[in-house]
Amino acid sequence: MKYLLQRIAFYLFTAWAAITLNFFIPRLVPGDPVQALIAKFQGQLSTQATQSLYVLFGLDENKSVWQEYLDYWGQLFHGDLGLSFTFFPTPVSEIISDSLPWTLLLVGITTVISFFLGTGLGVLAGWRRGSWADGLLPVTTFLSSVPYFWLGIIAIYLLTGPGSFFPSSGGFDNGLVPAFDQYFIPSALRHSLLPALTILISSVSGWILSMRNMMVTVSSEDYITVAHAKGLSDRRVALSYAARNALLPNVSGFALSLGFIVGGTLLVEIVFSYPGIGFQLFQALGAQDYPLMQGIFLIITISVLVANLIADVAYLLLDPRTRKEG
Amino acid sequence: MTIPTSSIEQVIPGQGSMAQPETGKKPKRQRFRFVSNKKAATGLVMLGVYVLFAIIGPWVAPYDPDARSNALIQPPSADHWLGTTHLGQDVFSQLLAGTRAVMFVGFFAGTIATVLSVLIGVTAGYLGGKTDEGLSALSNVFLVIPALPLIIIITSTLENAEDWLVALVIGLTSWSWNARVLRAQTLSLRRRDFVDASRATGEKTWRVIVFELMPNLTAVIASGFVGTVIFAVLSEITLAFIGVASANTWNWGTILFWAQGQQALAQEAWWWFIPAGLAIALLGTSLSLINFGIDEFVSPRLRSVGKTKIKTVDGRTVRMRIGFTPVLSNSAAPHTHAKPMVNLNGATPVIKKEVSP
Numbered sequence: 001m002k003y004l005l006q007r008i009a010f011y012l013f014t015a016w017a018a019i020t021l022n023f024f025i026p027r028l029v030p031g032d033p034v035q036a037l038i039a040k041f042q043g044q045l046s047t048q049a050t051q052s053l054y055v056l057f058g059l060d061e062n063k064s065v066w067q068e069y070l071d072y073w074g075q076l077f078h079g080d081l082g083l084s085f086t087f088f089p090t091p092v093s094e095i096i097s098d099s100l101p102w103t104l105l106l107v108g109i110t111t112v113i114s115f116f117l118g119t120g121l122g123v124l125a126g127w128r129r130g131s132w133a134d135g136l137l138p139v140t141t142f143l144s145s146v147p148y149f150w151l152g153i154i155a156i157y158l159l160t161g162p163g164s165f166f167p168s169s170g171g172f173d174n175g176l177v178p179a180f181d182q183y184f185i186p187s188a189l190r191h192s193l194l195p196a197l198t199i200l201i202s203s204v205s206g207w208i209l210s211m212r213n214m215m216v217t218v219s220s221e222d223y224i225t226v227a228h229a230k231g232l233s234d235r236r237v238a239l240s241y242a243a244r245n246a247l248l249p250n251v252s253g254f255a256l257s258l259g260f261i262v263g264g265t266l267l268v269e270i271v272f273s274y275p276g277i278g279f280q281l282f283q284a285l286g287a288q289d290y291p292l293m294q295g296i297f298l299i300i301t302i303s304v305l306v307a308n309l310i311a312d313v314a315y316l317l318l319d320p321r322t323r324k325e326g
Numbered sequence: 327m328t329i330p331t332s333s334i335e336q337v338i339p340g341q342g343s344m345a346q347p348e349t350g351k352k353p354k355r356q357r358f359r360f361v362s363n364k365k366a367a368t369g370l371v372m373l374g375v376y377v378l379f380a381i382i383g384p385w386v387a388p389y390d391p392d393a394r395s396n397a398l399i400q401p402p403s404a405d406h407w408l409g410t411t412h413l414g415q416d417v418f419s420q421l422l423a424g425t426r427a428v429m430f431v432g433f434f435a436g437t438i439a440t441v442l443s444v445l446i447g448v449t450a451g452y453l454g455g456k457t458d459e460g461l462s463a464l465s466n467v468f469l470v471i472p473a474l475p476l477i478i479i480i481t482s483t484l485e486n487a488e489d490w491l492v493a494l495v496i497g498l499t500s501w502s503w504n505a506r507v508l509r510a511q512t513l514s515l516r517r518r519d520f521v522d523a524s525r526a527t528g529e530k531t532w533r534v535i536v537f538e539l540m541p542n543l544t545a546v547i548a549s550g551f552v553g554t555v556i557f558a559v560l561s562e563i564t565l566a567f568i569g570v571a572s573a574n575t576w577n578w579g580t581i582l583f584w585a586q587g588q589q590a591l592a593q594e595a596w597w598w599f600i601p602a603g604l605a606i607a608l609l610g611t612s613l614s615l616i617n618f619g620i621d622e623f624v625s626p627r628l629r630s631v632g633k634t635k636i637k638t639v640d641g642r643t644v645r646m647r648i649g650f651t652p653v654l655s656n657s658a659a660p661h662t663h664a665k666p667m668v669n670l671n672g673a674t675p676v677i678k679k680e681v682s683p
Contacts, residue, residue: 014467021476025483141618145610147560149567150582150603157591157599168591213621256469256503260557263474267564271586281475282568285482297479304472 007312011305018301022294023072048083081298082291084284092295095280100299102171103276106192107265110199115254118204122211122250123243129216137212140205148264152198152271159194166194169273195272199265210253214246221245248319255311258304266300366619372612379422380429387419391576402597409597412588420581421601427577428559428609431493435558438497440551443504448543450505451512452535462509468502477561482570492571496558504550511546515539549620556613563606578602 038050075081081092125136160168167173173187218224219242227237266278273279277296284292379386388407389395395414402409408418450461480495481487487495515521516539524538540547565571566579567586585591585599 010463010466011470013463014470017467018471021471025479141614142607142611145556145614146607147563147567147603149564150599150606153582153586153591153599154603157596217625259470259472260474262472266475267567270568281478285478285568285570288482290483293479293482297475300475301471305470308470 004312004316007309011309015302015305018305019073019076019298020069022298023069026290026294081295084289084292092291095292096277096295096299099276099280100303102274103265103269103278104303106195106269106274106276107199107262110196110265111203111258111261114200114203115207117200118207119211119247119250121204122208123215123238123246125208126212126215126219126246127238127242136208140208143202144205144209146202147267148198148202149267149271151202152195152268155194155198156271165190167191168194171275192274195268195274198268198272202264203261206257207250211246211250214249215242218242218246248315251311251315251318255308255315258307258311262300262304363619363622365615365622369612369615369617369619372608373616376425376429376609376612379425381426383422383425387416387422389416389419391415391420391423399593399595399598401595408601409595411584411598417581417598417601420576421578421605424576424578424581424602425605427489427575428562431489431496431562431577432555432559434490434493435496435500435562436551436555438494439501439554439558440504440547442497442501443508443550444540444543444547446501447505447508448512448535448539451509452516452531452539454516458509461505465502465505465509468499469506473499473557474561474564478565478568478570481565487571489571489575492562492565493558496561497554500554500557500561504547504554507546507550508543511543512539515542545620545624549617549624552613552617552620556610559606559609578605 079093081096084090084092084095121136125134156168160166167190171188171191172184173191224237224242227241232241266281268274269276269278270282277300281293281296283289284296393415395410395416397406397410397414399412400406400410400414406416406418408416408421410416411420446461446465450458450465476499477495480499481492484491484495521534521538524534529538562571563577563579563582566577567582569583569587571577571579579602581602582599585595585602590596590598
């Protein structure tokens, strides 16, 4: 329990750091970005939006930085992330809550599948060293070096086209309204297959490699020799003795690499024009929509923190040593 | 790759042939063992080619990467080895010219991140106490915050960031993983006898860190550096691909950016985006191979083994695995007839009858 509380305290601290960072980044912009933006949007910005821009960039002359910082927190607690320019006058929080489920489902499910698949293959590759399983290594090395988005482009090039089963972009067929019915769900599934496959292929190799190395390290431990000597079947030694112990570092690795994975998957969404957070971020970048960018960064960070917390709980359940009181 | 080893070894001062002890031959010190690792050698050769093109690329490029021509979206031909873009620019020249920016950002960001991680990780591990807690918390925060979105946000805020600025941002945000690994390694080294001894002789803290600890951390630092270079290259290309980084210089991401923006896919212009992606993937592979080489150098157990199945005298097959202590068979029958075997690949067979010392 103490361990869990420590972790929660750490994540709260990290969330605070990320939010503070988010507060200061717009203040790094040299010159008067608001004037530039007003010129760019040529009268499309209301006075209210202009005012909120001045607040965002810290150019509000009347307030001290500290005062602004407090105001920023006040806004956050109201769920107010500002107004988007691209989809003016929609609030940023609304845009994010529309696109977040898409990302959560796509990235969440593929990451979990990739972790289990990769760990399983890694167990195999580590245990059966010197057999065909070693052939996995060069392939996985190459695949893990391929940028996610490029793999997505190749997948679109090879597998989509007129008459193909896979659609090349979007999250569902045009003309459908998002709803949980028999038309929408199959369409959404079909659109998510290719992005999911892309993420799976490029992320699975990392798990294979790390699990293989852990298996190799663990398999020279004394308890493995003892298990062999007891005459247990090879399969049982591999799964219940070696893999079980090798899994622990992989779970904590899972938590730590989530940030990297999320970064990569944002790009896959961009390539496939998938209506998730990453695609929104891309559109925000193109339109220099700072409030939307800030909001998306914040939401990504917080999601990763929550996922980390879940991984920590899983670790707690897997490793009895952390449960010890004291 | 051939490695000249023997000639160099003889000129180590004080260890020339005269200084050798008379009793028997001293086992040869393998100076270039790292390079003789097949994976590491392959990786180094590939990286060498990239470095070469980073230096000479812009000069040997057959065309100016920006120069337009009338050959629009042409497939590869003798004139344009990798075809042309929608403006008639030569893709091969763009690829060559872009190598320099990619390598520069990769290595510059890698250097910044490595220096930071050494400073923070080793200091935290060696000093311990409050300093350690503070620095560990700092690196954990940076570890958990997703680096790529942060880099995207910062770079897009700094409009039209030049290469060195992009490298700086990547370096400043991606040091945390190495710092963590280095701290753990330093913690385990700190209580060793040789460190205690040098402290006892009154060496200053910085001297202990730089001359006693650092040489023992070389492999970890090198592997962290290589890892960061991979990450930096991928991040930079990503930034260029989504159009955040400066459009003034060519890199492989810029090529992909134009290919994507001009619907290269719909026009079946495969030559426009496949070479750039392959270049990235091969660079990543070469760096990963070097990292495997370092890993296997440090921890020999991870090496891939060759042939592992051998036949025993009585015709049964046994799989030899390094790191395992093989147990001959699961059958209940006693194997007293087992004979000493040839020691293959360094694995130690368990022999029931006579155990050689």
